[in-house]
Amino acid sequence: MPSTSAGLTMPRLLLLAAALQSCCLLTWTRIGGADALILTRLEVPLFVDPRSAKVALRCIYDLEGAALYSVKWYRNDFEFFRYMPGIAPPGQAFNVTGVKVDVERSDHEQVILLGQADGVNLAGTYLCEVSTESPKFISKYDSANMSVAVVPKRDPALEGVRASYEVGEVMEAECTSAPSYPPANLTFVLNDKEVSSLLTRDLTPQVTLPVDGGGQAIQLSTTRLGLTLRLERTHFPGGSMSLICRSTLPGISAARSRKTEVTSALAASNQRLAQEPPPQSKARALLVHREGEFLSLFLTLVVIFRNIFPSGETLSGDP
Structure with a gap:
């Protein structure tokens, strides 16, 4: 096998030369190579x-x-x-x-x-x-x-919500934002809790807005959002329900949101339900029932014990 005077084989020299070349190339690139910026x-x-x-x-x-x-x-x-x-x-x-x-x-x-x-x-x-x-x-x-951006000049319009509802009825609400650019984002808030998007549907027509050379829209647009919800007793805490439609501009954190709120009452035929607390779950009701049975049994045993062992007597019969 060929060798050098220093005792290194040719393959080892080739590997050393490749390593030195890579090191020098990396150093040159970091200091002033083509990708230095x-x-x-x-x-x-x-x-x-x-x-x-x-x-x-x-x-x-x-x-x-x-x-x-x-x-x-x-x-x-x-x-x-x-x-x-x-x-x-x-x-x-x-x-x-x-x-x-x-x-x-x-x-x-x-x-x-x-x-x-x-x-x-x-x-x-x-x-x-x-x-x-x-x-x-x-x-x-x-x-x-x-x-x-072109900010909306008025609050969104909230339509389709009645003044009162029966338990079990379906509420069909629609919200429309005021003209703006970019198009506004709409969300529903029911009794201070944001409504899941699974319950809403986008009613905004799909249109392409023309823009000028600087990317600025030359046509304003509105956004429409629908909500379909079957109402339950829990939707009327205290006998009334609050629904808010909130409008915000995407990508503009400083722009304040605009909102419209409507309130609906539980129908007169359900006013007795309005005065009652929301119904308990079946598991909770069963637990309460069992606790009542146990307490009644315990009190019965106490009465029997006192009748068998009047005051002053012990189990052994000693005075």
């Missing part, structure tokens, strides 16, 4: 509340040991903010129609947009471009759309 994520709200005073956009990246050259932000292909750590001041805003930047609070990872300034229109496609210093000058970018 990684864009981790781009945080751009899908929808923004038009009443928001400020909106934060974030560009998170990993330089992998390289030096940062610049971070540039664009809206619909027009640059509106640039951050360059090598100049003073590092942050600079550019005049772009519809965009106003809070430069003092913007930096290398985020840009703060003013939401309620005159002439502001936040809808559009936002792009973040990150570049490293020489000698590589690696640049990577990512983009996302942001639309301005």
